[in-house]
Each structure stands twice: as structure tokens, then as C-alpha cells.
Amino acid sequence: MKTFQYLLKTAFVFILLLFPLAVLAQKSLNITQGLMAHYQFNGDVEDESPNQNHGKMMGGVSLCDDRFGNPCSAMSFNGEDGFISVKSSQSLNSPSEGLSISAWIKISDNNKHSDLQWVSICCKSNQQKEDDYNPHYRFQSTKVTMSLNTDFTEEFKHEIDFDRWYFYTLNYDGLFVKAYLNARPIWEFNYSKRLYSNDLPLEIGRDVPGVTEYFAGNMDDVRIYNRPLKASEIETLYRDESEKVQEVSYCPEINLPKKEEKTADNGDRLDLQETVNVRSRQITVYLYDHGKEDGDIISVKFDNEWVLEKHTLENKKNRLKRNKSIQLTLKPNKEYYLISKAWNLGKVPPNTLTLEIYDGISPKPQIATINSSIGTNGAIKIMYVPQ
Numbered sequence: 189m190k191t192f193q194y195l196l197k198t199a200f201v202f203i204l205l206l207f208p209l210a211v212l213a214q215k216s217l218n219i220t221q222g223l224m225a226h227y228q229f230n231g232d233v234e235d236e237s238p239n240q241n242h243g244k245m246m247g248g249v250s251l252c253d254d255r256f257g258n259p260c261s262a263m264s265f266n267g268e269d270g271f272i273s274v275k276s277s278q279s280l281n282s283p284s285e286g287l288s289i290s291a292w293i294k295i296s297d298n299n300k301h302s303d304l305q306w307v308s309i310c311c312k313s314n315q316q317k318e319d320d321y322n323p324h325y326r327f328q329s330t331k332v333t334m335s336l337n338t339d340f341t342e343e344f345k346h347e348i349d350f351d352r353w354y355f356y357t358l359n360y361d362g363l364f365v366k367a368y369l370n371a372r373p374i375w376e377f378n379y380s381k382r383l384y385s386n387d388l389p390l391e392i393g394r395d396v397p398g399v400t401e402y403f404a405g406n407m408d409d410v411r412i413y414n415r416p417l418k419a420s421e422i423e424t425l426y427r428d429e430s431e432k433v434q435e436v437s438y439c440p441e442i443n444l445p446k447k448e449e450k451t452a453d454n455g456d457r458l459d460l461q462e463t464v465n466v467r468s469r470q471i472t473v474y475l476y477d478h479g480k481e482d483g484d485i486i487s488v489k490f491d492n493e494w495v496l497e498k499h500t501l502e503n504k505k506n507r508l509k510r511n512k513s514i515q516l517t518l519k520p521n522k523e524y525y526l527i528s529k530a531w532n533l534g535k536v537p538p539n540t541l542t543l544e545i546y547d548g549i550s551p552k553p554q555i556a557t558i559n560s561s562i563g564t565n566g567a568i569k570i571m572y573v574p575q
């Protein structure tokens with residue numbers, strides 16, 4: 189009897205010890221080994237892996253509802269000119285003998301690429317001419333083909349429904365290329381060549397090599413691994429519901445260039461630095477150089493329009509009215525972005541713009557400063573909040 193009690197006690201202690209481990213195991217659903225990049229699209233295009241392969245939104249892409257209905261937690265691609273561009277990096281160049289790419293996708297039947305169900309998830313290239321190095325890898329399928337690189341485009345037969353979320357995975361283990369839909373294996377093909385890296389960007393939602401195709405529909409949770417995933421790991425990712433909890437409480441209205449055009453700001457990073465709430469719909473903004481006048485040249489964009497082009501900043505004058513000013517009109521409770529593009533760094537970097545903002549109601553102006561450098565546009569958010 190004593191032995192039995194002892195056993196029971198030991199078992200109890202053992203269970204108690206194991207319990208936190210089990211909880212931990214459940215929490216660490218995110219499979220991180222070999223993860224080169226992970227895009228959750230929760231309000232942004234940042235890489236959630238430690239590799240900092242952050243993306244840039246290009247052309248017709250915007251945040252949309254995810255598969256749980258959370259706003260601004262997935263990415264919508266217009267199928268015409270929208271994609272995400274990610275600079276080449278050591279981590280993105282690392283796959284050679286194995287690879288896995290997975291994404292939640294919901295394709296739409298609204299463009300010229302939908303007849304064959306083109307699903308262009310990502311492609312490590314932005315060049316047309318195809319060879320061993322171009323693309324390094326891709327995940328692209330139609331209802332009759334599956335592509336991993338240029339060499340590997342094979343016959344594939346699989347139709348999916350439009351306007352429905354699927355978890356789609358491409359896996360290459362050095363022996364087979366396999367496709368999984370909702371974690372179920374649907375196809376495999378023998379292949380055993382290595383993948384050759386290049387220094388071209390990774391593009392999500394666009395496949396330039398050969399003919400350019402764009403993804404039409406919504407995408408979420410794009411994960412790229414430099415190793416094949418096990419079937420059990422694909423299942424784990426598919427079952428993961430950690431995104432059910434809403435992370436983005438509002439939709440940031442980022443007025444990035446809508447078209448992929450060679451405008452001055454195309455390709456620049458946006459650095460949001462401050463939020464200013466004003467009390468009337470008409471505001472006057474005076475602009476001057478912060479500190480020493482050193483020849484800073486800027487352009488200013490407001491609500492996606494250039495309102496000032498290549499203006500040389502001057503010091504604050506004794507009478508402010510002699511400084512450059514702009515008049516802006518705001519709708520209530522809408523988020524506006526005022527973006528400063530630096531054309532130089534002046535003699536004393538960075539390029540610093542001071543804004544003195546008058547709303548005609550507040551007794552004092554609000555002062556904001558925006559730091560910009562070449563390639564990184566500083567921005568502030570302005571909102572008219574009626575009292």
C-alpha cells in the first residue's frame with residue numbers, strides 16, 4: 189500500500205513538473221528553426237523573424253481582413269501592379285538543398301491571371317531573363333503547373349475555390365518537391381538539384397521571370413524556411429490559431445504611392461515619428477529648418493499629394509509669416525500623413541524639418557520635427573479630432 193502511495197505521489201509530482209513544459213510546447217507553435225522570413229501583415233510588412241527582411245509595399249497592395257475577420261491583418265493584392273519587395277540578404281540567399289514556403293491565400297477571380305488560377309506567392313528575383321540563378325526559388329502554381337525555380341516547372345493538377353482561405357505549402361527536401369493544401373499532401377515530384385542564390389530582391393505577390401504575373405487576392409502569414417518542413421510541422425502551422433486574437437486595433441492609413449511609378453518617393457522607407465491632433469479642420473503649417481540653417485532641401489507630401497516640391501528650408505524668421513507655410517484641410521477623425529522627403533542632408537545631418545502647426549483654436553501652436561535622410565522619409569500623423 190505504501191509503495192502504491194509512493195508511486196501515486198511520484199506520478200503526481202512528475203505530472204506537475206511536466207505540466208509547464210506541455211504549456212510551453214503548446215505556446216511555441218511558431219516553428220523557428222531555419223525560418224528566413226515571416227510576414228504576418230498585422231498592420232505592416234515587417235519580417236517577424238529575427239532576420240529583419242522587412243518588406244516594402246509597392247503599387248496596388250493594401251491591408252485587409254485576415255481569415256479570422258481581424259481588420260488590417262492580411263495583405264490584399266490587386267493583381268495588376270501590387271507586390272511586396274524585400275531586399276536581398278544573406279538569410280534570404282541561404283537555401284541550397286532544401287526549402288519550404290507556406291502562406292494563407294484567398295485568390296480572387298478578377299484579373300487576367302485568374303483563368304489558369306495563377307498563384308504567385310513569392311519569387312527571389314525581379315529580372316525577366318530566366319536561368320539557373322534567376323529565380324533562386326519561387327512558389328508559383330497554376331491549376332496545371334507547379335514551379336520551384338526555372339528548371340523545375342512541372343505538371344500539376346489542382347483546382348481550388350476562389351474567395352476561400354487555404355493554407356498552401358511548397359516543400360523541397362532535395363529529393364522531392366511536394367505541395368500541401370491545408371496541410372494535406374496533394375502532389376509530389378522527384379527533383380534533386382541544388383538552388384543557386386542571386387542578389388535580387390524577394391518579391392511577394394509578383395513573379396517577373398519569363399512573363400510577369402501578379403497575385404490577385406489576399407495573403408497572410410507568409411513563412412520562408414531554408415529547410416524542408418516535416419509534415420507534422422506543416423500541420424502545426426496550419427492548426428495555429430494564435431492570430432485569432434486581434435493585434436491591430438485600427439487600420440493605419442498609409443498613403444504610399446499607389447502605382448509603381450518612378451516618382452521621387454518610390455522605394456523610400458517611411459518612418460512615422462509623431463502624432464499631432466488638431467482642433468479644427470483648417471490648419472496652417474509653417475516650415476523651417478531645425479537649428480542651424482544648412483541648406484536642407486525637402487519635398488512635402490500630404491494625403492498622398494505633393495504640396496511642396498524641392499523647397500530649401502530657412503531658419504525660423506523673427507516674424508514667422510516670412511517663413512514658408514502651407515494650408516491643409518482635414519476631415520474629422522481621419523488619419524493623415526505628412527511626409528518629408530530629403531533631397532540632401534545639408535551640412536549638418538540629418539535633414540530636419542520643424543513644423544509649427546496652427547489650428548486657430550488652440551492658444552499655442554503645436555511644434556513637430558521630422559528627421560529625414562536619403563531613402564528614408566520622415567512622417568508625422570495628423571488628425572482633426574473635433575472637441
Ligand SMILES: [Ca+2]
Pocket residue numbers: 228229230254261262408409431
Ligand atoms: Ca496576419
Ligand SMILES: [Ca+2]
Pocket residue numbers: 395396397398399400401
Ligand atoms: Ca513569371
